[in-house]
Amino acid sequence: MRFSALRVLKEGLTGNKGWTPHWRDPQPKDEYDIVIIGGGGHGLSTAYYLAKNHGLRNIAVLEKGYLGGGNVGRNTTIVRANYFLQGNSEFYSHSLKLWENLEEDLNYNVMHSQRGLINLFHSDGQRDAFVRRGNSMVNQGDDAILLDREGVREHLPYLDFEQTRFPIYGGLYHPRGGTARHDAVAWGYARGADERGVDLIQNCEVTGIDIENGKVKGVQTTRGAIKAKKVGIVVAGRSGQVAAMAGMRLPIESHVLQAFVTEGLKPVIDHVVSFGMGHFYISQSDKGGLVFGGDLDFYSSYASRGNLPMKEHVMEAGMTLMPMIGKAKVLRSWGGIMDMTPDGSPIIDKTDIDGLYIDCGWCYGGFKAVPGSGFSFAHLMATDNHHAPAAKYRLDRFRTGYGLMDEEGTGSQHNLH
Amino acid sequence: MRLPCPICGERDRREFYYQGEAVALDRPAPDADERAWDDYLHNRDNPAGETRDLWYHDGGCGSWLVVHRNTITHEVYSAELARDVKGRMK
Amino acid sequence: MSNAVSALNGASSNGYVTVAERGLVGMVTLRGDLASKELNDAVKSVTGQEVPAQRAIVHGDMSVAWMSPDELLIVCDHAKADQVVSDLGAALKGVHHMAVNVSDARAVFAITGEKTREVLAKMAPADVHPDRFGMGEIRRTRLSQVPAAFWMVSETEATVVCFRSVAEYVFKLMSVNSVAGSEVDAF
Numbered sequence: 001m002r003f004s005a006l007r008v009l010k011e012g013l014t015g016n017k018g019w020t021p022h023w024r025d026p027q028p029k030d031e032y033d034i035v036i037i038g039g040g041g042h043g044l045s046t047a048y049y050l051a052k053n054h055g056l057r058n059i060a061v062l063e064k065g066y067l068g069g070g071n072v073g074r075n076t077t078i079v080r081a082n083y084f085l086q087g088n089s090e091f092y093s094h095s096l097k098l099w100e101n102l103e104e105d106l107n108y109n110v111m112h113s114q115r116g117l118i119n120l121f122h123s124d125g126q127r128d129a130f131v132r133r134g135n136s137m138v139n140q141g142d143d144a145i146l147l148d149r150e151g152v153r154e155h156l157p158y159l160d161f162e163q164t165r166f167p168i169y170g171g172l173y174h175p176r177g178g179t180a181r182h183d184a185v186a187w188g189y190a191r192g193a194d195e196r197g198v199d200l201i202q203n204c205e206v207t208g209i210d211i212e213n214g215k216v217k218g219v220q221t222t223r224g225a226i227k228a229k230k231v232g233i234v235v236a237g238r239s240g241q242v243a244a245m246a247g248m249r250l251p252i253e254s255h256v257l258q259a260f261v262t263e264g265l266k267p268v269i270d271h272v273v274s275f276g277m278g279h280f281y282i283s284q285s286d287k288g289g290l291v292f293g294g295d296l297d298f299y300s301s302y303a304s305r306g307n308l309p310m311k312e313h314v315m316e317a318g319m320t321l322m323p324m325i326g327k328a329k330v331l332r333s334w335g336g337i338m339d340m341t342p343d344g345s346p347i348i349d350k351t352d353i354d355g356l357y358i359d360c361g362w363c364y365g366g367f368k369a370v371p372g373s374g375f376s377f378a379h380l381m382a383t384d385n386h387h388a389p390a391a392k393y394r395l396d397r398f399r400t401g402y403g404l405m406d407e408e409g410t411g412s413q414h415n416l417h
Numbered sequence: 418m419r420l421p422c423p424i425c426g427e428r429d430r431r432e433f434y435y436q437g438e439a440v441a442l443d444r445p446a447p448d449a450d451e452r453a454w455d456d457y458l459h460n461r462d463n464p465a466g467e468t469r470d471l472w473y474h475d476g477g478c479g480s481w482l483v484v485h486r487n488t489i490t491h492e493v494y495s496a497e498l499a500r501d502v503k504g505r506m507k
Numbered sequence: 508m509s510n511a512v513s514a515l516n517g518a519s520s521n522g523y524v525t526v527a528e529r530g531l532v533g534m535v536t537l538r539g540d541l542a543s544k545e546l547n548d549a550v551k552s553v554t555g556q557e558v559p560a561q562r563a564i565v566h567g568d569m570s571v572a573w574m575s576p577d578e579l580l581i582v583c584d585h586a587k588a589d590q591v592v593s594d595l596g597a598a599l600k601g602v603h604h605m606a607v608n609v610s611d612a613r614a615v616f617a618i619t620g621e622k623t624r625e626v627l628a629k630m631a632p633a634d635v636h637p638d639r640f641g642m643g644e645i646r647r648t649r650l651s652q653v654p655a656a657f658w659m660v661s662e663t664e665a666t667v668v669c670f671r672s673v674a675e676y677v678f679k680l681m682s683v684n685s686v687a688g689s690e691v692d693a694f
Binding site for chain 3 (some may be wrong): 419425426427428429431432441476477478479480
Binding site (some may be wrong): 249251301303399415 | 456
């Protein structure tokens with residue numbers, strides 16, 4: 001089934017009776033060439049690109065809950081390519097290019113909106129850092145424009161420019177940055193993978209990974225044993241537990257990150273805006289809710305809910321930057337489980353076990369990476385070679401100390417990112 | 418989340434700095450191999466459930482604590498001075 | 508030498524308790540082995556007080572407060588603080604310790620009124636119920652976003668100490684938390 005304007009018109013006139021389910025609900029087979037553990041954004045896009053780019057068909061995605069029910073359905077939906085370090089820069093640049101073609105590619109409206117992203121700076125030192133970052137982005141072939149205070153005011157007249165504590169000196173404007181409808185991204189990839197023959201198996205929790213003589217043989221699940229020639233672990237915050245089934249310990253600590261949504265409002269915030277003093281960033285969803293978030297709560301947690309001090313900090317930072325949002329009512333907040341690496345950058349690599357691959361460590365920035373991560377992980381799983389834009393996401397970089405990507409410059413240590 | 422500091426009493430999370438899993442009490446020997454140091458510095462059990470981690474009471478008495486808590490429920494079972502835990506390990 | 512001035516020049520506010528900056532107060536931080544005889548003797552000879560127990564404060568001409576397992580705070584006249592430091596230095600010669608005059612790095616407030624405990628409870632995570640925080644005790648904790656310490660002078664008065672750099676914040680915090688009509692009758 002293809003979506004088109006004509007189809008929408010026809011269905012509208014005929015009672016919307018012709019729509020079919022987006023994907024099948026298949027029984028797991030006894031054996032697959034490739035099993036992907038995890039039916040979130042990254043797992044679904046991996047399956048999609050394995051099928052589309054590499055012609056593989058005998059693939060299953062195993063999801064313990066429902067498709068897109070984890071972080072891909074609960075995030076602040078920001079899409080950007082404004083990274084500084086080599087390794088990250090080319091990866092996110094590639095991912096953004098995939099985003100820009102995603103709706104055509106998937107024949108699915110993911111509501112990708114390149115509304116522009118502005119990172120504000122509030123001191124000369126921060127300006128220098130953003131000039132440097134902007135140059136790095138331009139060198140990579142992406143877009144970055146340095147705005148002075150008046151330049152920011154043209155875009156964001158509602159900010160508190162008069163406050164003396166954190167004066168707004170300017171901003172780094174990334175016009176191609178923006179947002180997308182997070183659920184639709186999961187659904188679009190699921191539908192695309194399903195159309196190409198991938199079995200998407202929900203309510204199927206992996207309980208063990210079968211390994212013989214250093215080679216992966218399959219997985220044990222709540223719906224029976226499934227043999228597989230290759231297995232990919234793409235389970236975000238749960239990476240530690242699933243890797244433990246293969247006897248591995250990962251350089252990952254799972255932390256909680258909170259985000260918030262207000263009641264629906266008329267359009268008021270046209271961009272994605274981030275505050276440079278205090279952790280706060282905000283955009284407005286197409287439904288009208290203000291979507292905003294802050295920093296980690298900074299302790300390991302799987303509780304999917306955060307603590308009050310970080311909520312307080314986010315609200316304070318928001319009020320400092322744009323006092324007008326004090327009138328908006330927060331409808332809900334949630335806490336996602338973030339797979340934090342010591343250097344804050346992800347891992348897409350083989351493991352020491354033959355046929356077992358891992359894609360994890362997306363920290364608090366996994367959503368924008370969904371296309372690129374799936375594309376590169378599929379390349380790795382299909383060819384056993386690293387895909388160039390993701391070649392630096394090696395698991396052994398922590399052991400060797402070579403190629404660490406500490407984007408925040410705080411040091412490669414667990415509690416600092 | 419409130420942590421029961423053995424010296425100051427129960428205080429809220431903001432008085433504490435989080436260090437991470439309490440591996441620092443068991444450092445590898447200085448001449449241990451690269452893998453041992455990698456494991457110590459980077460790799461974590463990252464348990465979903467009970468964990469023991471190190472917190473520093475910087476807003477209070479300045480003690481390092483080993484906190485026994487649950488990462489799924491945020492329940493805090495107990496907190497001990499890290500030096501006492503370390504003392505028992507010797 | 509320039510005239511010493513307290514952080515807020517004696518600012519005060521009248522809500523359902525009274526908050527007043529106390530002006531210049533002498534404060535000396537002493538760090539060392541609180542269990543050692545040398546340090547105990549030195550504290551006794553310089554301040555006239557015994558080293559207080561954990562979470563305790565003792566009063567006399569000078570007050571001595573427990574701050575952490577290796578730290579005391581000596582409260583004295585502002586003009587005497589330098590003398591206290593040099594006396595401690597002499598008494599502890601050759602003993603590992605640190606004594607510093609921190610008077611001008613601190614701000615001190617008095618909260619007075621029937622509901623003094625309640626105002627503290629609104630700002631601090633420490634338990635200040637009379638059964639848990641009596642006379643002769645000190646709490647080193649936070650007031651909302653910043654570090655602070657406080658003790659009860661009587662059932663209707665508390666002394667609050669914070670860093671000078673956040674004096675205005677703490678003053679406003681206490682004032683706002685004691686605005687008439689915001690009583691919660693916690694105790």
